[in-house]
Amino acid sequence: MHRPLPIRPASAHDHGPCSSCDARAQSVCSAIEDRDLARLAEVAVVREFGKGETFIEEGDPARDFFNITRGTVKIFKLLHDGRQQVTGFAGIGHFLGLAVSDTYAFSAEAIEPVQLCRFSRPKLREVLHDFPALEQRLLETACNELVAAQEQMLLLGRKTARERVATFLVARCRNTLPCTQPAEHVALPMTRSEIADYLGLTIETVSRTLSRFKLDRRIATPSNNEVIILDRAWLDSTAAGHTPASAISGVSRHSDRPAATIRS
Amino acid sequence: MHRPLPIRPASAHDHGPCSSCDARAQSVCSAIEDRDLARLAEVAVVREFGKGETFIEEGDPARDFFNITRGTVKIFKLLHDGRQQVTGFAGIGHFLGLAVSDTYAFSAEAIEPVQLCRFSRPKLREVLHDFPALEQRLLETACNELVAAQEQMLLLGRKTARERVATFLVARCRNTLPCTQPAEHVALPMTRSEIADYLGLTIETVSRTLSRFKLDRRIATPSNNEVIILDRAWLDSTAAGHTPASAISGVSRHSDRPAATIRS
DNA sequence: AAATGAATTTGACCTGGATCAACGGAGTGT
DNA sequence: ACACTCCGTTGATCCAGGTCAAATTCATTT
Known part of the structure; x- marks a missing residue:
């Protein structure tokens, strides 16, 4: 369960494990300069999870942030009777755990073997304080997710x-x-x-x-x-909501309007 | 359409219109100290909109941010055939327009008479640079909205x-x-x-x-x-999803499970 | 290759909520 | 008071997608 950091060939000007991270280019970490990466690596703990392992449980105290470096996880919420809503799939470079609350508002489960970096909240806060650029990247990330969430609401609702x-x-x-x-x-x-x-x-x-x-x-x-x-x-x-429900096969005979509220 | 800022009695140590703003306590603006409020007021333009007026149109270039100081607006997305999904209602103190993209990802319409502060993006960016606390508040706000959005996805999907x-x-x-x-x-x-x-x-x-x-x-x-x-x-x-679909009146005769995917 | 079990597909049928339609009530302007 | 319009309620009917059930395919193990 607790595996060591995989050994990687280090370059002459290596600044720690983060500099050779596969996910860095696609992640918020790219906001940090090479020479400062050691600082980030210090507070990061690499962890791995197998398919089906849940590593964030909704309602648990939110102690850590995560950054996915390999594999895919599903983010989801549950109703008491087992009904489940997956709110997103997070892949390489995705940042998880953004929340002000002191408990997680969602669960996260590896749907294939996953490797990720774990940051404790207080430690990440220190790093954030030292690197305002990172905070800006986080804000950007949050905004992008908000846009995606609105798009998904349109999908689910209409x-x-x-x-x-x-x-x-x-x-x-x-x-x-x-x-x-x-x-x-x-x-x-x-x-x-x-x-x-x-x-x-x-x-x-x-x-x-x-x-x-x-x-x-x-x-x-x-x-x-x-x-x-x-x-x-x-x-x-x-x-996009065009295509009036008819296809190659299948002749449409009815009024053919998709279910919706059409007004104004 | 373009009304002047309402005159308010100014206190002896007034720091501009923002210091007497009704919405300040509930808004991101509270991150700014009294003595710095003048700086915020400089870049803010007060606007009013009547019921039914759309002041953000999805797809338009995202030039401004808004902070609602009176009334309620609906945030929504449209499909080409008129189907509409309201992604949220924004009231006093709510911050609108958070998006990295250069076009708005949603529309916003006043559902009752609304007063708001408008900030141009470049100007707000300057202020953000000078007041990192404000940026932190924005990140917090974005996180809270993300949590609300996930909750709404659960509602819409399940x-x-x-x-x-x-x-x-x-x-x-x-x-x-x-x-x-x-x-x-x-x-x-x-x-x-x-x-x-x-x-x-x-x-x-x-x-x-x-x-x-x-x-x-x-x-x-x-x-x-x-x-x-x-x-x-x-x-x-x-x-919360309890209450198996029976009420005071109405005897349930069937299996009585709400529509859902129940697994694991 | 046979066996086990999980994931997926397909068919038959049912129902919650959509659609269609009619009506009632609250404003608003004349 | 009247006409008109918008909004909300209620009833009747319909159907997209859910539920139930039975294959079929896939992945693993033996």
Whole structure:
């Protein structure tokens, strides 16, 4: 459970483990200069978690902040009877635990093997005091998450199942950083159940909707956890709420308006 | 449209209009010392908007930040066909426009006469530079909004209509600051339509659900825009997702599980 | 390769909340 | 007082997506 920091080849001008961190470029840590990185490394503790391990529990005292350096975690909230809402998936470089409250407002679970840096709150506060640029980056990060959260509220409150799944696929496609795969290739490290809990749907509806997209040649699914986008334009348009619920197959006979409040 | 700052009696040690601002105590501005308030007042422009006026339009270049000093505004996003999601209601002291992007990610409309302070982005950035405490307050604010947004995602993704309305009422009750009214008195400055767009429901469902609460003596409605909470414990419990969908009247005959994904 | 168990898909059916429609009440202007 | 409009309520009906149930596929282990 408590593994040592992996040994890495250190360069001549090494400033500690943070300078060779895979996640640094995509993370708030990039706000700190090379020569100051040692300061950050001092207060960071590297931890690893296996698939399914919950390392933040809603309601627990919020002692630490986390920065993900490998793998993916799901952020979620639970109702007492087990209903679950996934509020986001956090990947490499993602910062977790931003909250003023003294208890966590959400839980976090590794959905694949995860490595992360842990900072104790008081120690991070010290670092923040010394590096105002880091605080600015945190504010930026928080603002971006707020925008994403509003987008997700629109999805959960007003989009149809088809629109939700399309939105999810194109967002995943966009989030996938310029890496080895072409942009049309989307990796899905999460299960159908986790997708359902993210989109406010059931497993069955997610599955059926993906099957329908496949039938209509909008996507292909080489395996259970990857999707290839075949008709990006249609998915984009559907995600945005156009596309009046008719597809290649299936003749629409009814009034054909998606469920909504249309006014003014 | 462009009204002058209202004249106020100035104290002997007045530091400009901000020092007598009604909203200051509840706002990020409280992070600034009395003697520095003049600096803030310099860059602030007071504006007023009537009911129904939209003063932030999604997609427009994000030139300004706003701080509400009187009234209530709704923050919302639109789909192309008119479907609307209200992501929040902002009252006195609320700070608007936090976003890194150069365009607004949401629209804002006055739902009652509103007075606000407008800060241009570059000018506010200067002030932020001079008062790091203000930046910290902004980060705190953003974190709080993030927590609220996650709570709302849980509501939109996983709660039943009855649970949504109950959550809305008790949240309104909690948000209402210790003021003239007893806590059980909830003011609703927004229309049923705006409540519906906030809760991801239709006008009809909101109306029916409130009627049902009233019938069951959970609430009373002296007028259309105020509610008196009669059974706070039941509403709290319902909002949290307990209360298995049965009420005073109405015998439940079926399996009685609220719609959800229940696992692990 | 067979066995076990979890994840996913598919089908049949049901229901909570949406849609459609009609009506009632509170303002507001003339 | 009347006409008009906006808002909210209530009733009747419909359907997208949930629920229940039964395969089928996938990943692992033996």
